[in-house]
Amino acid sequence: MKRNIRVIGIVFLFVLSFFLLQHLVEPKYMTNLVEGSFTREYYQETEGHEVIFIGDCEVYANISPMVLYEEEGITSYVRGNSQQLLWQSYGILKETLKYETPKVVVFNVGAMRYGEPVSEAYNRLFFDGMKWSREKLETLSHSMTEKENLFYYLFPILRYHSRITELTKEDFTYFFKSKKITHNGFLINQEVKPVGTFPTERKLGKDDFDEICYKYLDQMRILCEEHGITFVLMKAPSLYPYWPDVYEQRIQEYADKYHLDYYNFKEKTEKIGIDYSQDTYDGGLHLNLSGATKLSTYFSHILKEKYQLKDGRKDDKIKEIYDKKLKLYREEIENR
Amino acid sequence: MKKKWFYGLFILFFLVSVCACGKTESSSVPEDKSKTEAFTFVYEGKEIPLNGVFSREEYGEEMEYAETPSCAFDGLDKTYRYEHYEITTYPEGEEERILSIYFLDDQVETKEGLRLGDEKDKMMELYGEDGTSHDSFYTYTKGDTQLEILLQDDVVISIEYVYPTE
Numbered sequence: 001m002k003r004n005i006r007v008i009g010i011v012f013l014f015v016l017s018f019f020l021l022q023h024l025v026e027p028k029y030m031t032n033l034v035e036g037s038f039t040r041e042y043y044q045e046t047e048g049h050e051v052i053f054i055g056d057c058e059v060y061a062n063i064s065p066m067v068l069y070e071e072e073g074i075t076s077y078v079r080g081n082s083q084q085l086l087w088q089s090y091g092i093l094k095e096t097l098k099y100e101t102p103k104v105v106v107f108n109v110g111a112m113r114y115g116e117p118v119s120e121a122y123n124r125l126f127f128d129g130m131k132w133s134r135e136k137l138e139t140l141s142h143s144m145t146e147k148e149n150l151f152y153y154l155f156p157i158l159r160y161h162s163r164i165t166e167l168t169k170e171d172f173t174y175f176f177k178s179k180k181i182t183h184n185g186f187l188i189n190q191e192v193k194p195v196g197t198f199p200t201e202r203k204l205g206k207d208d209f210d211e212i213c214y215k216y217l218d219q220m221r222i223l224c225e226e227h228g229i230t231f232v233l234m235k236a237p238s239l240y241p242y243w244p245d246v247y248e249q250r251i252q253e254y255a256d257k258y259h260l261d262y263y264n265f266k267e268k269t270e271k272i273g274i275d276y277s278q279d280t281y282d283g284g285l286h287l288n289l290s291g292a293t294k295l296s297t298y299f300s301h302i303l304k305e306k307y308q309l310k311d312g313r314k315d316d317k318i319k320e321i322y323d324k325k326l327k328l329y330r331e332e333i334e335n336r
Numbered sequence: 337m338k339k340k341w342f343y344g345l346f347i348l349f350f351l352v353s354v355c356a357c358g359k360t361e362s363s364s365v366p367e368d369k370s371k372t373e374a375f376t377f378v379y380e381g382k383e384i385p386l387n388g389v390f391s392r393e394e395y396g397e398e399m400e401y402a403e404t405p406s407c408a409f410d411g412l413d414k415t416y417r418y419e420h421y422e423i424t425t426y427p428e429g430e431e432e433r434i435l436s437i438y439f440l441d442d443q444v445e446t447k448e449g450l451r452l453g454d455e456k457d458k459m460m461e462l463y464g465e466d467g468t469s470h471d472s473f474y475t476y477t478k479g480d481t482q483l484e485i486l487l488q489d490d491v492v493i494s495i496e497y498v499y500p501t502e
Contacts, residue, residue, distance in 0.1 A: 197401065
């Protein structure tokens with residue numbers, strides 16, 4: 001009996017040490033590469049949302065849910081990651097619908113231009129914080145580049161073991177805890193870098209998106225239909241990477257075919273009031289806080305009017321939650 | 337029996353540890369692959385090797401300059417526009433390395449003699465059938481470098497040398 005207890009104790013200590021060591025070497029994404037914390041942060045939400053935004057950096061940098069709430073009382077969350085590809089957007093939407101059923105899902109179409117996995121680095125930012133589920137496994141199988149291996153995701157120590165000699169203060173400070181990086185998925189950036197010059201626009205060898213992109217766009221649309229959710233398309237007003245006319249035509253055709261609303265905000269910049277000498281933090285790729293506030297204000301009125309969304313400000317429970325969120329949001333803006 | 341189970345676990349841990357230590361990621365500075373077999377662009381007798389270190393002193397002052405950050409990672413891709421071609425670099429430590437060379441007009445040609453406006457037949461003659469094609473987009477690989485050629489109505493409309501970083 002004693003021997004059994006000893007063996008169990010040793011095994012327990014061994015397994016515990018293994019997982020503690022593994023956690024130590026995993027990136028924490030709290031002060032460096034904070035984009036790796038976006039997927040995980042969503043799990044801290046306690047209430048559902050009326051609108052979910054899905055997409056890449058063109059949503060998490062450009063759409064501020066706090067502004068949507070302030071303006072029209074809309075509760076929303078941005079489930080966006082850097083270089084989030086179509087199959088990842090589908091996976092994260094499917095996962096989101098396990099937790100809640102929003103009234104509207106807005107998908108930013110910018111990633112339609114990418115028909116194959118881009119890089120392991122971006123995959124890591126997307127997956128490292130994602131809870132294990134069937135959706136994660138399915139999405140991983142479509143996302144991994146040739147050099148990647150599922151075991152590296154199952155046992156991150158296999159991928160990150162070399163960090164043991166590169167550990168920083170962050171690894172110890174955030175070993176047991178984490179801090180909020182985004183505000184309902186929106187990443188604040190207040191820097192200003194006016195639009196400059198872009199590389200020459202490459203000629204396209206095709207006049208349509210890859211089949212695989214349509215496949216996952218279809219799956220997102222169908223998933224929303226099955227859940228009674230209005231599926232809306234948008235294109236953020238980013239000036240680069242280029243959004244050629246032929247892409248615009250294809251998306252408009254898709255929207256017309258399935259009777260979807262499509263908002264290309266690049267064509268509305270004047271109306272929105274975006275000034276590219278002031279409202280972008282990286283020369284026109286993403287909006288800064290000022291630009292995102294203008295875009296979100298503009299979009300909030302459309303969403304409220306068109307989709308009859310509830311005014312969360314009139315609900316005591318929601319108001320209490322969002323008052324706290326707004327306080328943190330304003331504090332971060334002031335303290336930067 | 338229990339002993340076997342215990343030893344089994346121990347061996348599994350040992351194997352996982354060995355695997356972990358055996359795999360090293362390619363985070364160190366890459367070797368200068370421009371010296372090995374690769375596509376190379378030559379302009380006015382001067383070689384401009386892909387993944388070679390870029391400097392203005394070496395390649396001259398550009399006519400226009402653009403920089404594009406990535407969505408999340410530090411460092412910028414920098415683009416230097418010269419009269420007939422455009423060089424894009426990526427950061428590698430303190431250095432800038434050549435990521436791509438894009439032809440802007442038909443005043444430049446590849447080392448093998450292909451330029452914008454040439455016929456598909458000429459491309460096939462120079463580079464053969466070995467390239468992979470997707471619609472009218474052809475990719476030829478030599479070592480770690482690629483030559484990407486786009487055709488429209490069997491005419492070359494785009495030429496770009498690329499060093500794929502991932």
